Amino acid sequence: MYLFYIIILPLITAVLLRWHVFDNKKSAGVIACCSVLGSFVVVLLHTRYLFMAGDSGAMYFEKLWEWKILPDVTMPFGLRLDAISYVMCLLVTFVGFLIHVYSLGYMKLKEYSRYFSYLNLFVAMMLLLVLSDQLLFMFIGWEGVGLSSFLLIGFYHQSHKNMNAAKKAFIVNRIGDLGLLLAMILLLAIYFLESGQFSLSVLTLETKASLLQAPGIGDFTLIGIVGVLLFFGVCGKSAQMPLYMWLPDAMAGPTPVSALMHAASMVTAGIYLMSRMHFIFDGSVFVSHLVMWVGVITALFGSTVAIFQRDIKKILAFSTISQLGYMTLACGIGAYGVALFHVLTHGVFKALLFLSAGDVIKACKGNQDIYLMGNLRHKLPRTHVMFWMGALSLVGIFPLAGYFSKDLILFHLFTNHFGVYLLALLGVFFTSCYIFRLLYLVFYGNRQADTNQEYRTPITMLFPMVILSILLLMLGWLWVPSFLHLPEVLPEFFATVLPVELGHHLVFKELIVGLISTVFAATGFFLARKFFLYGPKADFWIAKRYPRFYRLLSHQYYLDELYYKAFVFENHDDRDPNEDNAFTNSVLHVVAVFKGLIDRYFIDGLVHWFAWIPMFLGSVYAKIQNGQIQSYLRWITMGSLISLLYWFLWISKAGQ
Amino acid sequence: MPALFSLQSYLLLSAMLFVIGLIIVLTKNNAIQIIMGIELIFNAAAINFVAFSCFRPHLLDTLQMSGQVIAIFVIVVAAADACAALAIILSLFRVFKTTRIQNINRLKG
Structure with a gap:
């Protein structure tokens, strides 16, 4: 009934805060917290709809409006609450609320309005992403989290x-979004041609999934193409292998943001999408x-690269990448429920780890280098315990x-x-x-x-950390x-x-698997414990003994550098300007010449051509108006003659 | 009144006069010659009026001479027109020191 309020509450607060109303x-912060808490309560109030026995199963649908694209073509927009979106909503609103409180x-204080408005947005x-039943409106949310992520990563925009x-x-x-967009266009085209309905509703897509088995290009069926494109979108948002490299850098934002977006909710959007579109x-x-395979890679x-990082938040970021890999892996073997369960638990323990890390960073005056930390268990005893809980949960120790x-x-x-395995x-x-x-x-x-x-x-x-643990x-x-x-x-x-x-009672196997992983x-x-209990000496030893191995891991297998060389041309501030980049320069030169030609002859040519048209017409008309009264008269005479001729030839005859 | 010539011949004469006048107006350089051409055009119109008036079969008594009356009007208007035109030409001559119409082309954009 009031599903809409789940979205609208934080949205309105975001707008009000951005206008500096409070x-x-x-x-300002308290109101931001309250709005997210309000959303959480609204989600809870809808629980009973899910467990009411009905024809539609455990699903609650709320129709909101129809987007009229053409008089005959409409696209309905509704919110859909079912098991997946319910769990995701609870995670987002509850962990979101805790992180709002933590941010207080x-x-x-002077950052409150801007920060909380972005966070609420x-x-x-x-x-919106989680609740929408239309892929198209889900895409709005998908882009929206990208936007707010951008705003919050660049929150300290002085640097x-x-x-x-x-x-x-x-x-x-x-x-990544390009992949998702292409998949959506393809799906829309297929279903529009088949049924004449202009809809990307997940429910209709699911019931008509058989349509996608049609052959596509070569050996691929259409479903394969759509699947690959969708997965490309997932890779972008969930930081999977070819498109992972934004997540470690995203740690530039405030630490609670890293906890909320880059661990608990935004990056899980990809896993959510895969579960939602599991039929594809x-x-x-x-x-x-x-x-x-992408998941396991x-x-x-993520887990190997994290071993030799020095930045406390970067380690947690790579840990997130690695855990997202596990979730993707679970989706790849068809265990979507398990993947979502891991989303849930990971959201909680990674949020806890990040929040503890934020506390540590704050205690160390903003320093994030773990080589410069140490012996903080006396200074932050409670955070120390929380961190232990998070760490044990991350590696998977029994009661956690x-x-x-x-x-x-x-x-x-x-x-x-x-x-x-x-x-x-x-x-x-x-x-x-x-x-x-x-x-x-x-x-x-x-x-x-x-x-x-x-x-x-x-x-x-402290309060959110205690609740999370x-x-x-x-x-x-x-x-x-x-x-x-x-x-x-x-x-x-x-x-x-x-x-x-459900209910596979393979006691022995389960025990064995649990034991082995433990x-x-x-x-x-x-x-x-053996190597790092007394400091980072082991790192230095490895760096000296196996420099190549150490650099390979600490430089993320040089993947970031590779992307940099391949796709980014301009000189960065944090790069060495004396670096030998003859190859890049030559490529750059060719590209520049090519772009120059296009600019000069195509873009400028187009502009000049448009300017030339009125100039030409003007020069023609200017000749007519030459001040020679007789030439005016000639034009008048010619015009009258033509109209007379016209009258004689056509109109007078038609009258007869 | 017995017609010596048919209506068509009068109309032909009128058309010839009109065209001669038009060609004079369009081609002559001298402003006074152009006024003469205009006079010819006026007279072509007057001939038309008179010819139509004569050859109309059933005419009301009151309207019997209407064509001729209009022809006289045309002559009067032509005279007045010539007066005004000559006055304009005189003042143009004072400014431009010529009556060559090609040289009088100040009114262009």
């Missing part, structure tokens, strides 16, 4: 570096395999939420794709290495960090391994929309 006062303590757009990071995120996202990904074996990439979701992914891999297990080991390296370097050792002596964690920052303890029990014989709440809920395997995680933990 000024930069404490009330984290941000400076983001929440509104994410909710050129931050603005470049914002631009990078925006542009890379846009490249299921329909083509090629696409599922592509998704699976991304997971391994991360264990349940990660183990489910591994279990599905174990039963279906054993080779990929081994790779994923390797990823678990690396994950454990980097997160405990981070933990030990930041909180342990006897080095003295340069800290702000008066700093105490404000209650507004309590959630971590409870969340996992929503989808327990079947051998525990507990009620399976979440899988049954997801089964109303998604293909979910052993791998523990190995990583002990390694990290």
